[in-house]
Amino acid sequence: DAKTTQPNSMESNEEEPVHLPCNHSTISGTDYIHWYRQLPSQGPEYVIHGLTSNVNNRMASLAIAEDRKSSTLILHRATLRDAAVYYCILRSDYGGSQGNLIFGKGTKLSVKP
Amino acid sequence: GAVVSQHPSRVICKSGTSVKIECRSLDFQATTMFWYRQFPKQSLMLMATSNEGSKATYEQGVEKDKFLINHASLTLSTLTVTSAHPEDSSFYICSAVKGVLLNEQFFGPGTRLTVL
Numbered sequence: 001d002a003k004t005t006q007p008n009s010m011e012s013n014e015e016e017p018v019h020l021p022c023n024h025s026t027i028s029g030t031d032y033i034h035w036y037r038q039l040p041s042q043g044p045e046y047v048i049h050g051l052t053s054n055v056n057n058r059m060a061s062l063a064i065a066e067d068r069k070s071s072t073l074i075l076h077r078a079t080l081r082d083a084a085v086y087y088c089i090l091r092s093d094y095g096g097s098q099g100n101l102i103f104g105k106g107t108k109l110s111v112k113p
Numbered sequence: 114g115a116v117v118s119q120h121p122s123r124v125i126c127k128s129g130t131s132v133k134i135e136c137r138s139l140d141f142q143a144t145t146m147f148w149y150r151q152f153p154k155q156s157l158m159l160m161a162t163s164n165e166g167s168k169a170t171y172e173q174g175v176e177k178d179k180f181l182i183n184h185a186s187l188t189l190s191t192l193t194v195t196s197a198h199p200e201d202s203s204f205y206i207c208s209a210v211k212g213v214l215l216n217e218q219f220f221g222p223g224t225r226l227t228v229l
Contacts, residue, residue, distance in 0.1 A: 036220075043117075043206045043220035044157065087156075100147050101208075101218060103157040 004088045009108045012078045020073040020107055022088030027068050030092045034101065035062065035073045037084040044087065044103075047073065083111045115141050117209045119221035126197055127229055133193045134224045136207030142187035143209035147218075148180075151204040163190045197228045 005023040012018040024033065035047040048055055048062045050071075055062040061074040075082055087106040116139040126132050136146055144165045149157040161182050162170040169182035181193040190209075194201055205224045211217040 038157075041204075041223070041225075043119075043208070043223045046217075046219065100159050100162055102159065103149075105156050 004090060004104055006086075006088050006104065006107045008105065009110065011110045011112060012075075012082075014080060014111055014113050015077050018075040018078045018082070018109065018111075020075075020086050020088075020109065021070065022072070023070045024088070024090055025069045027090055028092060031090040032092070033062065033064060033068075033071050034089045034091055035060070036087045036089065036101070036103075037082075038087070038106070039081075039084045045084075047086070078109075078111045080111050080113060083109055085109070115139075115209075115211050115217070115219045117207065117219045117221040119205075119207060119224050121224060122222065123225040123227075125227045125229065128198055129196055131193055131195045132197055132226060133191055134205055134207075134226075136190045136192070136209070136221050138188045138209040138211070138219070141209075141211045143190075143211065144187060145210040146184060146190040147208045147210075148182060148190075148192050149206045149208070151206060151223075157206060160192075194226065197226070199228045202226055202228045 032049050032051050034049040036044040037047050038044045048057055048060050050062045050064055063072045085106040085108050087103050089101050118137045120135045146163040148160045150160050151157045159172050160175045163182045163184040165184045165187050171177045179195055184190040208218050208220045
């Protein structure tokens with residue numbers, strides 16, 4: 001699976017938007033871009049995923065660059081409960097990966113009140 | 114949504130004993146489940162892929178005789194850590210795939226294993 005690069009940490013103020021970047025310059029045409037987040041001492045939680053078009057759901061928005069070499073997870077209004085490690089993961093539906101997610105180090109988001 | 118549970122949430126055992134961790138998909142059937150391990154301040158590491166009715170596929174470096182995986186039904190996978198040692202102390206997390214598209218994957222809350 002192609003590799004992703006994320007900043008180690010980011011800070012945000014409560015109720016302000018947060019833009020979490022992810023670079024994936026070696027992404028292939030069959031790779032989906034997934035975002036998960038993990039709160040302390042909990043299992044990861046699905047946030048959003050997309051292939052080419054921007055995606056919105058109740059938790060966040062995913063903006064995907066036209067060349068797909070980067071993407072940005074957008075939290076529209078950060079709350080204290082959004083403080084977590086956010087993982088950007090590429091996963092292909094083809095080949096031997098069979099759906100497993102390979103986690104990098106992610107971005108640790110801190111939210112200040 | 115979909116819920117995945119793990120039991121126990123935390124366990125402390127003596128060195129040399131075996132520990133079984135259960136992973137259940139509560140409101141959906143999962144033909145594929147994954148087991149991860151996470152050491153403090155590190156990311157999740159995939160240990161194995163568990164498919165219902167067949168043998169698990171282990172990642173390189175994971176001892177299949179030490180980490181026994183059984184996926185006997187569409188809602189239950191178990192991970193048994195045999196002859197546990199202090200270095201096996203970790204946070205074990207399972208995930209279950211909902212549907213055939215493999216894009217919907219739901220994680221359990223994790224099991225904290227401490228081996229004394």
